[in-house]
Amino acid sequence: QKEVEQNSGPLSVPEGAIASLNCTYSDRGSQSFFWYRQYSGKSPELIMSIYSNGDKEDGRFTAQLNKASQYVSLLIRDSQPSDSATYLCAGGRNTGNQFYFGTGTSLTVIP
Amino acid sequence: ETGVTQTPRHLVMGMTNKKSLKCEQHLGHNAMYWYKQSAKKPLELMFVYSLEERVENNSVPSRFSPECPNSSHLFLHLHTLQPEDSALYLCASSQESGQGDYEQYFGPGTRLTVT
Numbered sequence: 001q002k003e004v005e006q007n008s009g010p011l012s013v014p015e016g017a018i019a020s021l022n023c024t025y026s027d028r029g030s031q032s033f034f035w036y037r038q039y040s041g042k043s044p045e046l047i048m049s050i051y052s053n054g055d056k057e058d059g060r061f062t063a064q065l066n067k068a069s070q071y072v073s074l075l076i077r078d079s080q081p082s083d084s085a086t087y088l089c090a091g092g093r094n095t096g097n098q099f100y101f102g103t104g105t106s107l108t109v110i111p
Numbered sequence: 112e113t114g115v116t117q118t119p120r121h122l123v124m125g126m127t128n129k130k131s132l133k134c135e136q137h138l139g140h141n142a143m144y145w146y147k148q149s150a151k152k153p154l155e156l157m158f159v160y161s162l163e164e165r166v167e168n169n170s171v172p173s174r175f176s177p178e179c180p181n182s183s184h185l186f187l188h189l190h191t192l193q194p195e196d197s198a199l200y201l202c203a204s205s206q207e208s209g210q211g212d213y214e215q216y217f218g219p220g221t222r223l224t225v226t
Binding site (some may be wrong): 004036042 | 151152153156174199201212213214215216217218219220
């Protein structure tokens with residue numbers, strides 16, 4: 001059973017558009033969620049964390065969490081070519097050893 | 112040095128070799144992790160050390176042996192590996208409070224090829 005599932009994509013959006021990345025999770029006890037960006041050949045880089053239902057905004061990024069629906073999303077506004085990467089959703093319980101990554105969604109922003 | 116560093120960045124080894132991967136974190140964190148990343152698969156958590164005590168070993172074959180001498184250093188000792196062990200090995204660290212706010216920060220990884 002996959003703990004965290006993401007649409008593997010690839011997802012393509014034009015420059016300046018909103019990119020929407022989605023993730024679902026199976027463990028209702030999960031309370032911590034993270035989005036990582038991974039460029040090809042590089043390691044994952046943390047871009048957002050979210051722990052409460054609702055929206056959390058940081059610059060062009062907005063993370064959304066709906067625990068009732070077991071759904072996490074990441075919106076990227078005004079997408080730039082430099083946002084082209086694989087985005088990893090991760091979530092888990094209250095310690096780092098109960099923590100799972102999705103397979104990632106590949107995003108391409110077309111100039 | 113800042114963040115999380117890993118050495119070597121690339122490693123090619125034969126199936127009979129013994130080698131070690133090294134990770135060092137400069138963030139003052141109290142937990143460190145080893146992950147394996149293979150193509151088309153989710154990141155696989157291998158080992159977790161919290162306050163220098165191993166708290167997780169996700170059914171990892173015994174040919175992988177972790178060591179955490181202090182809260183800043185983590186090693187992964189490798190011996191008698193198989194070609195399917197070829198992957199990117201990532202180290203991460205976090206500050207564990209037990210409250211779920213364990214943001215993990217990754218090192219650059221070691222690209223391992225087993226021949």
